[in-house]
Amino acid sequence: MNNNITPLRTPYHALSTSGTPVVPTWARNRSVYRAAGRTLYLVETDSLEHAKNDLDQLARSGWDVQISSTAPSSASIALSRSAA
Numbered sequence: 001m002n003n004n005i006t007p008l009r010t011p012y013h014a015l016s017t018s019g020t021p022v023v024p025t026w027a028r029n030r031s032v033y034r035a036a037g038r039t040l041y042l043v044e045t046d047s048l049e050h051a052k053n054d055l056d057q058l059a060r061s062g063w064d065v066q067i068s069s070t071a072p073s074s075a076s077i078a079l080s081r082s083a084a
Helices: 048-060
Strands: 028-035 038-045 064-069 075-082
Touching: 038 048, 048 064, 048 075
Parallel strands: none
Antiparallel strands: 028 038, 038 075, 064 075
């Protein structure tokens, strides 16, 4: 019996060049939800300007990035993608 298990790939893996997850300093109050072939990561930040390059990188690597600004420099960010 051969069980091929694909390791979980998170947005934090996508921000890394070594394959080890990297949680950026701008990420606060992180939550993850999984359901029916979809994973949703909710992240709050108080440094939206510092998050911009990372969020652009995530979007280029296939993550759906939705930003809801809650104040001039604060935001709630939803990161999602379909399961592979």
